[in-house]
Amino acid sequence: MENPDLLEEKIMSTDPNPAASSSAKPNSLGDISATRQANRQPGNRPLGSGLEARGIHAWFGKNHVLEDVSLDFAAGTVTALIGPSGCGKSTFIRTLNRMHEFIPGAAMAGEVLLDGKDVYDPGIDVTKIRLQIGMVFQKPNPFPSMTIGENVLSGIKLAQLKVDNKDDLLEECLVRAGLWSEVKDRLGAHAGGLSGGQQQRLCIARALAVKPKVLLMDEPCSALDPGSTLRIEDTIVELAKNITIVIVTHNMQQAARVSDYTSFFLSDGGPGQMIEVGPTSQIFSRPVDQRTENYVSGRFG
Amino acid sequence: MISSALDGKMTPGPREITSNPRLSDKFFRAIVTSFGFSALIILTLIGAFLAVRGFQIFKSEGLHFITGFKWDVTIDDAGEVTYDMGIGAMLVGTILISTVALVVGVPLSISVALFLTFYAPIRIRTFLISIVDLMAAFPSVLFGLWGYFVLMPMATYWSKLLYKYLNWIPIFDAPEKFFERSPFIAGLVLAIMIIPIVTSVSREVFAQTPLDRVQAAYALGATRWGMIRTVVLPFGTNGVIGGAMLGLGRAFGETVAVYTILNLVFRPNWHILYGAGGNIASLIILKWGEATDLETNALLAAGFVLFLMTLGVNMGANFIVGRTLKSGK
Numbered sequence: 001m002e003n004p005d006l007l008e009e010k011i012m013s014t015d016p017n018p019a020a021s022s023s024a025k026p027n028s029l030g031d032i033s034a035t036r037q038a039n040r041q042p043g044n045r046p047l048g049s050g051l052e053a054r055g056i057h058a059w060f061g062k063n064h065v066l067e068d069v070s071l072d073f074a075a076g077t078v079t080a081l082i083g084p085s086g087c088g089k090s091t092f093i094r095t096l097n098r099m100h101e102f103i104p105g106a107a108m109a110g111e112v113l114l115d116g117k118d119v120y121d122p123g124i125d126v127t128k129i130r131l132q133i134g135m136v137f138q139k140p141n142p143f144p145s146m147t148i149g150e151n152v153l154s155g156i157k158l159a160q161l162k163v164d165n166k167d168d169l170l171e172e173c174l175v176r177a178g179l180w181s182e183v184k185d186r187l188g189a190h191a192g193g194l195s196g197g198q199q200q201r202l203c204i205a206r207a208l209a210v211k212p213k214v215l216l217m218d219e220p221c222s223a224l225d226p227g228s229t230l231r232i233e234d235t236i237v238e239l240a241k242n243i244t245i246v247i248v249t250h251n252m253q254q255a256a257r258v259s260d261y262t263s264f265f266l267s268d269g270g271p272g273q274m275i276e277v278g279p280t281s282q283i284f285s286r287p288v289d290q291r292t293e294n295y296v297s298g299r300f301g
Numbered sequence: 302m303i304s305s306a307l308d309g310k311m312t313p314g315p316r317e318i319t320s321n322p323r324l325s326d327k328f329f330r331a332i333v334t335s336f337g338f339s340a341l342i343i344l345t346l347i348g349a350f351l352a353v354r355g356f357q358i359f360k361s362e363g364l365h366f367i368t369g370f371k372w373d374v375t376i377d378d379a380g381e382v383t384y385d386m387g388i389g390a391m392l393v394g395t396i397l398i399s400t401v402a403l404v405v406g407v408p409l410s411i412s413v414a415l416f417l418t419f420y421a422p423i424r425i426r427t428f429l430i431s432i433v434d435l436m437a438a439f440p441s442v443l444f445g446l447w448g449y450f451v452l453m454p455m456a457t458y459w460s461k462l463l464y465k466y467l468n469w470i471p472i473f474d475a476p477e478k479f480f481e482r483s484p485f486i487a488g489l490v491l492a493i494m495i496i497p498i499v500t501s502v503s504r505e506v507f508a509q510t511p512l513d514r515v516q517a518a519y520a521l522g523a524t525r526w527g528m529i530r531t532v533v534l535p536f537g538t539n540g541v542i543g544g545a546m547l548g549l550g551r552a553f554g555e556t557v558a559v560y561t562i563l564n565l566v567f568r569p570n571w572h573i574l575y576g577a578g579g580n581i582a583s584l585i586i587l588k589w590g591e592a593t594d595l596e597t598n599a600l601l602a603a604g605f606v607l608f609l610m611t612l613g614v615n616m617g618a619n620f621i622v623g624r625t626l627k628s629g630k
Contacts, residue, residue, distance in 0.1 A: 097520065099516060099519065099520060102516065102519065104423075127522045127523065127524055128522065129522075130519065130520055130521065130522040131521070131522035134520065134521075135520040137513060137516065137517065137520070139513055141511075141513035141514055141516070141517040142517075143514060143517070143518075143531065143532065143535075144514075145535035145536070154518075154521060154531060155521035155522060157531075158518060158521050158522060158523040158524075158527040158528075158531060159521070159522045159523070159527075203517070206517075206521065207520070207521070210521060210522060
């Protein structure tokens with residue numbers, strides 16, 4: 001198989017601006033992506049922080065689940081990770097903010113560089129890493145004992161950050177998560193009373209409140225109805241203006257709608273591997289690898 | 302058309318689904334059922350026994366039995382028996398000692414449970430859990446003797462410190478500077494004795510904390526303590542309260558350890574540091590040997606009061622713990 005590093009380099013060098021090249025895409029998914037990318041204001045980039053994963057391996061006990069994945073996430077881009085179940089996408093994303101190590105027996109190898117610094121460095125405070133690399137989970141998980149407002153500000157409290165005006169921050173985060181208009185009159189209500197889609201957007205607002213540079217989203221819409229999914233996709237597009245986003249998704253249309261780059265993961269029974277990465281429009285229209293082609297054209301998975 | 306056709310039909314009643322059990326099934330079922338109810342039956346019989354034997358006392362003393370502080374039975378020369386029996390002092394003492402036990406024991410138990418659930422490496426965890434469980438099986442007379450010979454000299458010193466600096470708070474005051482064999486020291490020993498039950502209930506509830514909330518807190522940059530404060534403690538509050546109430550039930554009924562340490566005195570004493578106090582269970586064991594028939598009945602009546610208190614506390618505890626485990630909140 002091709003070396004993903006080289007492949008990636010090639011893509012990056014030939015295609016520094018995905019918005020420019022996407023206009024030539026014949027594929028309909030590519031068109032959606034092109035529209036989304038054309039809507040982007042190039043002047044807003046790069047914001048957020050770049051994240052680089054180098055030679056990531058992961059194990060659960062003796063089970064090797066992820067083999068030698070290297071990926072660059074340029075500042076201010078949205079990267080979608082697609083692939084069939086069990087290919088290691090979620091495991092990979094969880095190595096990026098060191099959530100992987102909470103699973104008993106979990107081990108990893110490789111480096112994750114945030115602004116050039118290894119997040120696994122022994123001298124690094126892991127709680128600071130997780131503040132900079134936020135995460136939204138598959139299942140909405142607000143804190144049920146807290147109100148909506150307290151949920152949004154919970155990260156501030158946990159990390160003991162100083163905030164000048166909590167009300168402003170609260171409103172800003174809820175607006176950015178696309179939830180403000182729905183909850184502004186009941187910020188003191190308990191979060192459990194919100195719908196699933198609202199809860200997920202609340203979780204996004206909560207993740208945003210600590211001002212992360214990178215936001216990891218692990219299948220954020222898989223438990224939601226299509227309407228809520230669209231709301232969250234709008235939110236992602238909006239957020240991508242000033243934050244780096246990595247999103248795991250099973251929904252290829254979603255990958256096409258929201259992402260600049262797409263990376264395809266696959267496991268052939270052994271550990272999961274990263275097969276291909278490239279601008280989203282290219283992955284969906286003329287992927288390099290036959291397996292990617294088969295997957296995005298719906299022949300398996 | 303269709304409805305009329307349906308109307309004409311007889312609706313059958315629900316069919317009773319039965320199958321004849323085998324003889325061996327019946328036999329086994331009978332055994333298990335009878336044993337299953339044995340705990341209830343035994344407890345009911347004991348309660349009934351205490352109530353019946355104590356009835357005479359409840360009738361003659363009335364509410365005074367609860368509120369009275371004296372315990373006098375005198376037989377004059379003519380053989381006339383006069384008595385004035387009340388367990389008020391013992392009730393006060395029971396509550397005082399149990400409160401000390403809870404105030405000291407519950408925070409300790411929560412710390413132990415948090416350590417075992419979230420901090421201890423797996424091997425140490427298994428070992429420590431078995432040690433804590435062993436504490437529950439440890440004979441209470443040994444706790445009592447240890448408390449008397451080892452803890453009391455130290456605790457007397459702590460009492461003096463507390464008295465010196467905090468005697469402006471009524472409960473830390475004392476009528477005389479006599480600090481040995483006080484409710485405070487008995488409560489300390491009881492605190493150690495309730496650790497196993499409170500710890501094991503808290504541990505069970507903490508371990509049920511939903512993983513997604515734990516991860517949510519960590520993903521927000523929480524430290525372990527921050528995560529515990531935000532997620533585990535709000536989730537586990539009811540469980541801890543329930544565990545504490547089970548511990549309270551144990552503290553109410555503890556006999557030998559308290560009897561060994563406490564200086565039983567028949568007058569109300571609200572000063573925890575002062576070496577005088579009471580406890581219903583200790584009263585029973587103290588008076589048992591020399592009791593007349595009448596006094597025996599009075600002791601059984603006191604036992605009935607204790608029985609009701611313990612029953613109430615335990616039922617409340619089970620209700621609260623069960624609610625947490627079911628609702629998942």
